[in-house]
Amino acid sequence: MNASLHCEFLNDFHMHILYRSEDYGKTFQDITDLINKTFIQTEFGIAIGPENSGKVILTGDLTEGRVTKIFRSDDFGKSFVTSELPFHPLMQITYNPRDSNILLVYSINYDLWLSEDFGANWRKIHETVCLVKWGMNDTIFLTTNPNGSCSDRGTLELRKSLDYGKTFKTIGSRIYSFGLGGRFVFASVMTDSGSTRMIHVSVDQGETWDMAQLPTVGHEQFYSILAANYDVVFMHVDEPGGEYSDKCSLHIHASYSISMKLNVPVQPLSEPNAVGLILAHGSVGGAVSVLSPDVYVSDDGGYTWFQALKGPHHYAILDSGGLLVAVEHNPSHPISQIKFSTDEGQCWHVHNFTDDPMYFTGLASEPGARSMNVSLWGYRETIMNQYWVSVTVDFRQLLSRDCQENDYIQWLAHSSDISDPTDGCMLGYKERFLRLRKDSVCWNGRDYIVTKEPTTCPCTLTDFQCDFGFYHAENSSVCVEQPDLIGHSLEFCLHGRKEQLQTSGYRKIPGDHCEGGITPERKEIDLSKKCVSNLLRTELLVDIRLMHAEANGIDGVDDLDTLEVGKMHYHDDSDEDLLE
Template sequence: MIWRLVVLVGVCVLFLGAESRTSRGGKTVSLRRTQHDDSQGQVSSRLRRDTSGSSSPTHGPPFTSCRLPLTSAEHKVLDDNTHETGFNGDDGSHVILTWVGDETGVILVLSTISVPLDSFLEGGSSRLYRSTDYGKSFNDISHRINHTFIREEFGVSVGPGNTVILTADTPVLNNPGGIIFTSTDAGATFKFIQLPFHLVQPITYNFLNPDYLVALSIDGSLWLSLDFGAMWTKVHDGVHSFSWGAGINLFFSCIRGDTEETDERGDLLLKRTKDLGKTFATIHEDIYSFGYIGAFLFFSVMEEPRSPRVMYFSSDQGDTFSRALLPSASTEQFYSILDGDEDMLFMHVDNPGDTYFGTMYTSDDRGILFSKSLERHLFDGQRKSDFTNITSLRGVYLTNKLDVDGRIRSVISFNRGGTWRPLNKPENVDCGDQVKNCNLHIHGEHSRNNRIVPMLALSEPSAIGLVIAHGTVGDSLSSSQHPDVFVSSDGGYNWRGTLRGPHHYSILDSGGLIVAVEAQFEGQVKTIKFSTDEGQCWKSYNFTEQPFFFAGLSSEPGTKALSVSVWGFRPEEDGQPMWVAVTIDFQSLVTRKCNDQDYEEWLAHSIQGDDSERKGCVLGAKEIYRRLKKPSVCRNGRGFTVSKKRSPCSCTREDYLCDYGYYRHVNTSECLRQPSAPNKTLEICLEGEEDELLTAGYRKVPSDRCEGGFNPQLAVQTVIRPCGAKPSPGPPRKSTSSVTHFDTPREKLVLILVCAGAAVIVLIAIVSAVIAVRRVVYRNRLPEYRFSNLRMHDEDNYITVDHESGTSSNGTSCHPDSDDELIECHT
């Protein structure tokens, strides 16, 4: 996928955010000149801000940071290894930069200018440049694509390996199909392909086989290619959206066969093909939207016309599925999948009304039972969430909440949403006596969207523990203060102020080098700052004699390189812009290869002063990493791999969630039955059947690796009886309980006798007790959903727990764009 920076044609760039998103095989940054907007953009007026009586942003509490001068020898070395390339102004107003392949050194730059031909058509010209030396020099290779005009929107797509697809911008009226150029050698050569259809969105690669491509045409037809675009076959008509699943499973939503020319959401079919379009199976009817993330297929269903939508999940590619135990939401609300993997999902459920917050839930490993993780989770009216996965340390997530006093405050979780706490005050910042609660608060997507900061928090899996983020220090997140740059070296436990004011930053050499360029509101840039000790000390280097308006900071995907490119443009005397790329190779400066003495062993999640046996235990395991010492000035190199030792911890109650119908006692951490649950037998109505579940009240946290210790003896059996609730129309539903279902008491008894052995009397007694309980529920209505709460407080009881079960009876929707494209949900 591609991260883009879109800028409108205008006078100058004064404040731009450079986005970079690593994809399978490349990184793309889209650049365009923009007219300056004098307003920075403020936090939504509906969200109360801490203005501190100031009409313009001010600096927050002072902090000291280390600045070191650049020696003359260092300056000369960098001068000799800094390369500037200009792209003539007549090339156009839009530039796309794309890294191709892994460690290839190949960058493609597409420069385009669009010219309206009439009210319906556009034309223009393109030039394609290629670098094979990490941006130090470029060659014009436009002739390899016959000087064809490549479209600005999804014109460049980089796939796995060294594959590239360029999409030509061809008029629909005069051409039977579009044109693409494909390359399997990182742009060294291109193949011309005439498509039998016109694309409506980018071509999608299969996760495992780059030769398998799927595309959607403007008339709603789904097309498939098995030879990297050379030949295409139409596989289905009337398709609304699609997504690859695991392997070659392909999911798509489409209109019903008997529906003519309709795009009625909520009346779609969800289908799957497991054999690349040869056969199809209908998973569910009445689909409004669907998506796939981690190992979960999820879809929202409108079970009655114009009724609220409900969510279903499947963890086995749609073979079986169940309705998620989540609160419903009205049509004005939405769901959002914040993050997910093979073990669990983070789900945001919007609160009713224009509240700009909702509740965050975490799922079990089936995507059915959800536990409340964080209340008042910030989610603004533009469907922007500040939820961030800190990828440099397992289990760490960062987000913002809108408190009851109307202020935005940052919280962090070190155990995948189990508990949340405020961020510690940075060690080199003193808020003063006038601030009652002095904490660090991090600017997220909400602030970036309002141009308060140019970049979001940055972390990389290869840079263990390293986090770089914009923030303010005080009682709450403030837009009345200039955001500063803060760095954590231990995954977010401790922070320090490192750079004053907003910056663009990047991680190089697996964390061995950080680079930053100051975000200029008014003016041009010529200086880059760099640090070899995770932001403790910085040096500055003037990389050009002629400053230019900044548009992007780009480095090779994977953070293993030691070179970075600064992009921008200079206005020329003739009024045409000159696009500029300056590539700085820091490998010439950091020449020594790291040795064993440069590394140290570091226990992750270890809190200073904690000498207990469970020190460092998070999600049931301790992890000791081998990482670079801060004083070491050396290269990790391209061969660097993260090394760690993992050992399991003994299980405690903290390694378990409170199961459905239970809540966590705030003081004892024990899971207690909710008052509404008369005994340990809980009933839920799923798939038109009534599941009667046995549980001791605990369920192990997904991804938890603890062994021994506390054992709550979880339930071992599920009893199925016909459900009184009327099932929704559609194909036959399939049960998804994680244990085998039996239809008669005789079959249950046989299983007990065979499997339980000496414990048969006890198990028969349990089953008999279960069957003897005759509670009449769910006979004429859908189930009332109850939710167990995670323990949501830190040592200072920052967040209290709600002992009452949460219930809801209205409908559902799903983010983003109110369920429009679930596949895009924060993946």
Template sequence: NLPFSFIFFNGASRLYRSEDFGKTFTDVSKVLKNYYIRKEFGINVGPENSKKVILTADVSKLKAGGAIFRSSDSGETFEFINLPFHPSQGMTFHPSNPSQLLAYLTGVLCCLDDVNARGNLHLQRTTDLGKSNTKLHTNIYSFGFAGQFLFCSVIHNQSLPRSILVSVDQGDTWNEAQLPPVSHEQFYSILGADNEMIFMHVDEPGNTGFGTIYTSDDRGILFSKSLERHLFVDSSGANDFTNVTSLRGVYITNVLDINNTIRSVITFDSGGEWRALKRPSNSQCDKTAKNPEQCSLHIHSTYSISQKVDVPVPPLTAPNAVGVVIAHGSVGDVISTLLPNVYVSDDGGYTWWKALNGPHYYTMLDSGGLIVALESHPDRAVQVIKYSTDEGQCWHSYNFTNETFMFVGLVSEPGAKSMNVSLWGYKQENLYKTTWLSYTIDFNELLTRDCDERDYVLWLAHSTDFGSRTDGCILGCKERYQRLAKSSVCRNGRDYELSKEQAFCQCTLADYMCDFGYYRVGNDEKCVEQSDLKDKVLEFCLKGKEEQSGSWSRCGVERIVEGQTRPQGLGLD
């Protein structure tokens, strides 16, 4: 969690390291041995152990392999390691086993006419940070991983469509996912996954800009249709699928309507039902709306950023800031390209309010107990930072400098536990001289009191029907959290752990996903057969053996989407 910075000069990279949250930096470039570091691959920090750092060296393709620098002490020292291959993307730590690295290779140079030819790539695994590797699969078009699932798109024959293989044992064994095959002009994209399910986007034929979201069973093999006309632009890879990590089961994305307008939808049950976002209580419908009676909130994210809409940062959530969502948006019948405002939800997206006028940079500190924001003004100086201690309802201002500071960006320690935020920018000394500056603001000077048990309140997640026996029951489970009261002005602290009570509850049809070959029409709870698979025996291959789908789920409903133990539920016979 230490800030790093690169400067590129005379063909070699310069590396700076800070041990005090960016307040001071030390030049540690000598550890790079005059190598140029591939900036596009970034600085890769281990997800579970921030002391692990990987840098990818820029090595000539004429050499037999590439090279990396690895550190196990937060960048204080680095070890140089030669690789037996050239990575074509930055190495990534395995999400469930950080001692393993995943690499995307360009193939064997002597065997390929085009070293970037997709379909001829090899997927390899290393368990010793690149010292050795094991080949997992060949004929790779692309690969990815999320949760417990490792995926690869393979081409067995250049004249046949691509298929998706899934592994839950880090690539030792593979099964084919039951998804629609795609041509060479189409694509698959893993939108998100955990240890229970996968969200997969399947592109529509033609350059349509949309596709269909499918959700999987817990093996990652059987998929059912979740959302049609999902916005996903192949040319830029831009899509707005957002995992609201602050509340279980919540995701937000955008769909492309037939008239080429874009609108936002949200699901609270992991893709079982999608609906419009409620209009914020303190906002009116945008003047550009053609159907004001259909007014709702629409969220700007990656696609808007790619289209140069003034959206400085995408939506923000954090697992330890329960229920809090911060996002840029507009209010109308469809998304607007007018200057967006900042909206905040404190209940995982059920309700919203306008928190700030105009576009801002923002981040969360102290497990959501503190939100900070700066106005986005690319063409003029910024001297004031805004902060909120009540989840964005009220805002205060702090003048952090009197200099002419041209703000570029802000950064805080990953995990939203820090009380420090660093602001990066520059000042123009004269026509020929620019000085880069970093301001670090320590909010421990503002919030001096540690929170105690009197500062927390009990909150029922997914509560929409107060007093009802089923209130808060989603996917067969109720969850209650101890969260900071909005009136409390104190600090959670770095050691703060979210307190949660969990209880199983009565399932409904909506808590179950449709079996393979079935789907829900709109938000109807009933599952109906896909027309192209009606009256057919649905078989799939599992570990080399044919299995028949739907053998115990005659009504087309397969299983509850989430939950370690099957709760009380419906008799589905």
């Protein structure tokens, strides 16, 4: 069922009106009476349950009285049950992704509360919580500070609970921030100097930790998890002074640009069923521009880009990539037009969706990018007041013809020449897709399924990275031994054990699926000495740390001690890791 809720504030009557729609916002029903005309929190008042659970929670505004009320629905907002909270919430109520009856929220006093019956009853499970996240298998991760303050960066503790907060286990200290991705838990940990921090990674939900082979960062830098699945992590490490003098590049704006209050209305957008298609804001030059960015589109997964729209826009992907829509971001001027493209952003058309322009505030489409409907939100002004407006545009008549077999073409990801049998291999396999031709103006439909054909590749040197003590020769895939380590035995800490490494200079990239082909020899000999970094105590010897660092070209690691984890409230400055 596709239902949406919209809360409107009318200045002249000083009241909220709650609307409900079942047709993508084309028509709305006033359901304010279902919540006794209660004011709803503006910032986090509507919490929608995961998947298609039908659960909705509305949080009342504190100005209504001394008690915060919530309105609970399990039928997509057709009816509500009222409950009173024994606290005042500071954030939106979050659902357990595996069980929408289990809820978490922390209060204005930073106490963490949990409900196991969809908000009917609550119990306090922890005090002074700075950040909380749901992990795998109903695990709760949180950061806290024994001194009662969430503002002391790098002094937090990371804790987890496996029994819905009845017991907690501390799994890290000296935490700056933490994040979850795939099967990994990431912790940004302060070093001994207190001026730098380093990433630690756990693959067993925080029981044991390993130092990531990444550079340390200082106060004006940050880490950011770009993507993660079960095997592979893509992480950005900020470098100071990243300008290029005379080198011109396309700089993509993401969450960091938004946190720095640049004129970037939305983050980069891609959809699993719109293969290879990415929309993003970017600026061209030697460094990131603080001026208004333009919209760029990539149709090959980010290898190449072209400028699609001038200036910042809100955008959405519809019909599994068969249709793109965009609305100009200009808060100071009313708008009446929506732009759309049927050829992946190469050509754009304009549709006047209203004769009475409105001040545009947001664009919404059904999750999954399969719909042909998009809703525009905004307000209009009169002499006496402002009033909110929702306009839904249905593009179904635009793409009236159903796509046929000849509307699709084969596309090989990561490839510049589809006829080359060795081209397109990435992490040991390649995927061939059927995707819509750019010149096919047709409807993919809701039942469209991406057709892909994966093929395992034979191993080559590109499936291996340089091992400890080796580095890539300039402009070459060949790994050569570092001169200062020639003749020395390579001993290092790996998976909590001290190991001696016998290697020809290569190790297979984690998550690589290649088979056969080139397989360089590599052997790890267990020296039966424990050296795990568990973020709770120091057991790494200085010489092991330095060997580990030198072998991987990491500077500034002399200050490292063992390490420990955490995160506080989000801050809009460059000193905050974006470990989400």
